Amino acid sequence: MHVSKWSKYLSFTSNRDWLYRYSFGNAGLRSIKTDLGEGTVMHCWVPKTHNASRPNILLVHGFGANAMWQYGEHLRHFTSRFNVYVPDLIFFGESYTTRGERTESFQAESVMKLMETHGVGRMSLIGISYGGFVGYSMAAQFPDKMEKLVLCCAGVCLEEKDLEEGFFNVSDLDEALSILLPQTPEKLRDLMKFSFVKPMGKWVPSYFLSDFIDVMCTDYVQEKRELLVAILKDRKLSNIPKITQSVLIIWGEEDKIFPLELGYRLKRHVGENAKIVVIKNAGHAVNLEKSRDFIKHLKSFLFDSQSPNPPSIFPLFDSIWS
Numbered sequence: 001m002h003v004s005k006w007s008k009y010l011s012f013t014s015n016r017d018w019l020y021r022y023s024f025g026n027a028g029l030r031s032i033k034t035d036l037g038e039g040t041v042m043h044c045w046v047p048k049t050h051n052a053s054r055p056n057i058l059l060v061h062g063f064g065a066n067a068m069w070q071y072g073e074h075l076r077h078f079t080s081r082f083n084v085y086v087p088d089l090i091f092f093g094e095s096y097t098t099r100g101e102r103t104e105s106f107q108a109e110s111v112m113k114l115m116e117t118h119g120v121g122r123m124s125l126i127g128i129s130y131g132g133f134v135g136y137s138m139a140a141q142f143p144d145k146m147e148k149l150v151l152c153c154a155g156v157c158l159e160e161k162d163l164e165e166g167f168f169n170v171s172d173l174d175e176a177l178s179i180l181l182p183q184t185p186e187k188l189r190d191l192m193k194f195s196f197v198k199p200m201g202k203w204v205p206s207y208f209l210s211d212f213i214d215v216m217c218t219d220y221v222q223e224k225r226e227l228l229v230a231i232l233k234d235r236k237l238s239n240i241p242k243i244t245q246s247v248l249i250i251w252g253e254e255d256k257i258f259p260l261e262l263g264y265r266l267k268r269h270v271g272e273n274a275k276i277v278v279i280k281n282a283g284h285a286v287n288l289e290k291s292r293d294f295i296k297h298l299k300s301f302l303f304d305s306q307s308p309n310p311p312s313i314f315p316l317f318d319s320i321w322s
Contacts, residue, residue, distance in 0.1 A: 006022060011207075011214075011215060012208055013212045013215040013216060016069075017068065017069070020072045024072070024075065024086070027076060027079045028079055029047060029079070029084065029086070031043065031045055034114055036117070039097050039099050040090065040110055041094075042087055042114045043070075043095050044088070045087075047084065047266060050118075050119070054082055055122075055147070057083070057084055057268065058086075058111070058123050059078070059086045059125075059130070059132075060087065060089065060111070060127040061086075061092065061128055061131050062130040062153075063129060063130050063180055066216070067089075067092070068135075070288075071086055072146050074295060083120075084125075085115065085120065085123070089107055089130070089134060090106075090110060092224075102227050102230040103230050104130075104136075104230070107134045107227075108134050108135075108141055109141065111134060112142050115145075115147055122144075122146075122147055123145065124147045125139075125149050125150070126150040127149070129152065129284065132151040132153070132154020133156055139243040140242075143244060146175055147245065147246075149243075149302065150248045151247060151249050152249075152251075152258070153258055153263075153284050155265055156240065157269050160234060160235045167259065168257075168259070173229070179194060181221055183218075184213070185210055188212065189204075191211065192265065193259065194256045195285040196252050196284075196288075196289050197208075197283045213318050237265070243273075244273060246273050247275070248274075248298075249266055250297055251279070252282035252283045252285070252286035252289065252290070253278050253280050253281070254283050260309070264276065275301075
């Protein structure tokens with residue numbers, strides 16, 4: 001995070017990051033880094049007190065900002081019902097490795113090792129975009145430890161030939177990488193156009209976009225490029241393992257990063273254990289763009305229907321950022 005001591009106090013992004021950190025702490029979570037050995041360290045938000053009577057849920061982020069930014073608006077819906085774990089995947093937030101592995105399989109193995117370190121035996125999982133790739137791999141590798149899965153706009157069933165055949169809205173991999181890992185305000189605006197049906201990027205001053213890039217997008221750029229390349233390299237649907245867990249697939253109808261057809265492809269691949277929900281007027285960032293719809297479907301799938309809905313933990317915080 002390339003921000004000087006004084007400039008971070010003037011940084012909107014740094015200040016909002018602090019607010020998310022404060023809210024996670026107030027929600028009953030604590031920030032902890034765990035050395036997994038062999039050069040891998042993972043950061044995770046874990047319960048301050050583990051409640052053995054509650055189920056466990058793992059919230060796995062996608063590309064973009066750290067995990068707090070992607071789940072900050074949703075956290076309060078889970079903390080009164082679950083032991084909630086929110087990791088930073090490797091090369092995001094405070095997690096890293098000195099090893100050369102870049103596959104989602106390695107990410108999945110590392111997350112599971114992290115959960116074992118914290119004494120978590122079984123868990124459900126919500127995975128957004130790249131987090132869905134990791135979650136799917138966890139379900140395939142550790143079927144006895146994974147319960148329900150929610151995969152949100154996770155193009156698990158894409159194939160390398162899809163890019164070559166013009167399936168995506170970019171001409172080649174280099175263009176995709178420049179948008180998904182923005183290093184200029186213009187590229188960040190492009191990412192917002194790809195992610196939202198009604199993007200705000202064109203109205204946001206370049207100063208704020210540059211500030212976000214400086215705080216959130218300048219660490220481990222090459223390593224993140226390698227993560228994206230590893231997703232696509234030699235990927236074939238026939239090589240993607242089947243999973244047996246109950247799966248909810250959520251997709252934005254107008255997703256321009258992973259088109260909706262990938263959602264239906266995933267539904268066919270998983271089979272009768274999967275249900276797909278398509279949210280209208282939403283793009284790839286459906287969890288942010290249609291947050292209420294997103295939460296409604298999560299509750300329907302994950303919660304006991306006879307349990308009361310939890311109250312908001314931070315109504316003031318919610319009103320500020322809603």
